[in-house]
Amino acid sequence: MTKVCVTxxxxxxxxxxxxxxxxxGYDCLNLDINPPNEELCPxxxxxxxxxxxxxxxxxxxxxxxxxxxxxxxxxxHRGAADRFANNTVxxxxxxxxxxxxxxxxxxxASSETIxxxxxxxxxxxxxxxxxxxxxxxxxxxxxxxxxxxxxxxxMAEMHGMTIIGLRxxxxxxxxxxxxxxxxxxxxxxxxxxxxKFNLWGYIDCRDAARAVRLALEADLxxxxxxNIAAVDTIMKQxxxxxxxxxMPEVKIHHGLTGRHAMLDCNKARILLGWxxxxxxxxxxxxxxxxxxxxxxx
Numbered sequence: 001m002t003k004v005c006v007t008x009x010x011x012x013x014x015x016x017x018x019x020x021x022x023x024x025g026y027d028c029l030n031l032d033i034n035p036p037n038e039e040l041c042p043x044x045x046x047x048x049x050x051x052x053x054x055x056x057x058x059x060x061x062x063x064x065x066x067x068x069x070x071x072x073x074x075x076x077h078r079g080a081a082d083r084f085a086n087n088t089v090x091x092x093x094x095x096x097x098x099x100x101x102x103x104x105x106x107x108x109a110s111s112e113t114i115x116x117x118x119x120x121x122x123x124x125x126x127x128x129x130x131x132x133x134x135x136x137x138x139x140x141x142x143x144x145x146x147x148x149x150x151x152x153x154x155m156a157e158m159h160g161m162t163i164i165g166l167r168x169x170x171x172x173x174x175x176x177x178x179x180x181x182x183x184x185x186x187x188x189x190x191x192x193x194x195x196k197f198n199l200w201g202y203i204d205c206r207d208a209a210r211a212v213r214l215a216l217e218a219d220l221x222x223x224x225x226x227n228i229a230a231v232d233t234i235m236k237q238x239x240x241x242x243x244x245x246x247m248p249e250v251k252i253h254h255g256l257t258g259r260h261a262m263l264d265c266n267k268a269r270i271l272l273g274w275x276x277x278x279x280x281x282x283x284x285x286x287x288x289x290x291x292x293x294x295x296x297x
Contacts, residue, residue, distance in 0.1 A: 003027040004216065005061035005103075007048060007094055008068030010036040012178065013109070013171050013205055017065060020209035031057050032068065048090035055097040063216055066094045066108035073118075073139060080140025087144040092151060099159040107215040110149060110165035110225055112263060113142035118197035119247070126251040127199065127243055128264040131167070131225055149225060156223040163222075164215040169201035169229035169263060171208055174283050182283050189236050196246050199262035200233035204278035214272045229263040230276050236288040259288060 004021055008014045009030030018028045018040050028041040031054070035045060046053040048068045058064070069087040074080040091108065098106055115129050116122050116136035125133065137143045152163040176183045182204075188194045211228045233239055239260050243250055256262075268274045281288050 001025065001027050002062045003029060003060060004063045004065055005029045005031060005058050006065045006067065007031045007090075008066070008109075009041075009043070010034045011067065011071075012173055012180075013168070013208055014067045015040070016205040016209040017067065017212050020206070020213055024213060029057070029061060048093055049086060051093045051096070054093045055100060058094075058097045058101055058103070061101070061103060062105075064094060064098045064103050064106045064108075065212055065216070066091060066106060068094070069109070069144075071141070074141055077140075080143075083139070083141040084144045084147075087141070088147055088151070091148045095151065095155050095161075095163070099155065099161065104161050105216055106152075106161060106163045107212050108148070108152070108163065108165050110167045111142065111145045112167050112169050112198055112201060112227070112229070113137065113139065114145050114149070114167060117142065117199075119199065120197065123247050123250050124199065124262075126253060127239075127262045128253060128256055128260065129199075129227070129262060130264045131227055131267055149223075153223040162220055163224075164218070164220065165223070165225040166208070166211055166215065166228045167225055167263075168208055169203040169227075169261075170198055170234075171205050172202045172280075173205050182280050185234055185280050185284065186286070188234060192235070192237065192242055192246050195234050196242075200235050200239075200242060201229045201261060201263055202234045202280070203229050203276065204283070207276040207278055210277075211268065211272065211274050214274050218272050220271065224271070226268040226272065226274075227263040227265045228268060228274075229261050229265055230279055231265075232259040232261055232279055232281075232288075234280060235259070 010032035030043045044057040074083045114135045135146045156163040
């Protein structure tokens with residue numbers, strides 16, 4: 001049975017990934033600095049910046065899913081230094097251990113922040129954004145992700161590995177107790193700028209987990225990156241209205257219709273066979289069009 005090492009498996013997305021993999025017949029190992037709320041699989045508590053500990057713990061694994069890292073935004077230069085040092089070293093250690101152990105398939109969490117989030121003083125060149133858009137990181141965290149994509153390219157070439165980065169949108173949970181919760185969405189609608197920082201994007205944790213599994217199984221080689229986002233925005237207003245009222249100088253492609261998401265995920269659909277299944281409207285059982293009609297009346 002294939003054994004998948006999941007770093008950061010105690011976090012929300014990591015937990016969803018482990019659940020999905022176990023349901024599909026994989027064995028899993030969780031490596032995390034924090035113990036899980038529920039031990040779904042064997043767990044090793046360690047600091048990913050400790051290479052010897054990472055190497056020892058990963059021994060015996062067949063594949064690697066690297067989700068570990070500090071996801072919190074950095075508010076100043078010290079925070080930026082901490083995020084960059086932690087996240088890039090943790091990723092290099094995971095990839096380097098995989099190379100040493102002969103692991104040839106890696107899926108890891110890149111980020112939508114690489115496009116220039118948070119969009120406060122800067123703006124995207126166009127929407128929707130594809131993977132070919134020039135990276136424009138604005139934070140230490142985002143710079144760590146941009147650097148990590150380069151590390152992935154170099155190590156895939158050096159060691160003959162397949163390393164797939166998923167530029168995940170804001171991962172949400174159907175759990176009122178979660179900080180990134182679907183239940184908070186209606187509170188965003190009165191202020192179009194409230195979620196402009198990431199172009200009003202999101203992804204359900206289960207859709208993110210399925211993208212990881214399909215990336216592990218996809219017929220790919222070398223280093224690749226994929227946008228992973230829901231089909232729609234987190235808002236009830238049409239996408240063009242969001243952009244035109246908050247970023248009027250941004251180029252809008254003709255394909256941006258209705259409440260379409262600002263991240264283009266066609267590459268994942270074609271190469272991974274991935275389609276997002278969940279939307280906030282289906283989870284909250286709210287019809288966005290009916291809500292807009294109510295506002296108009």
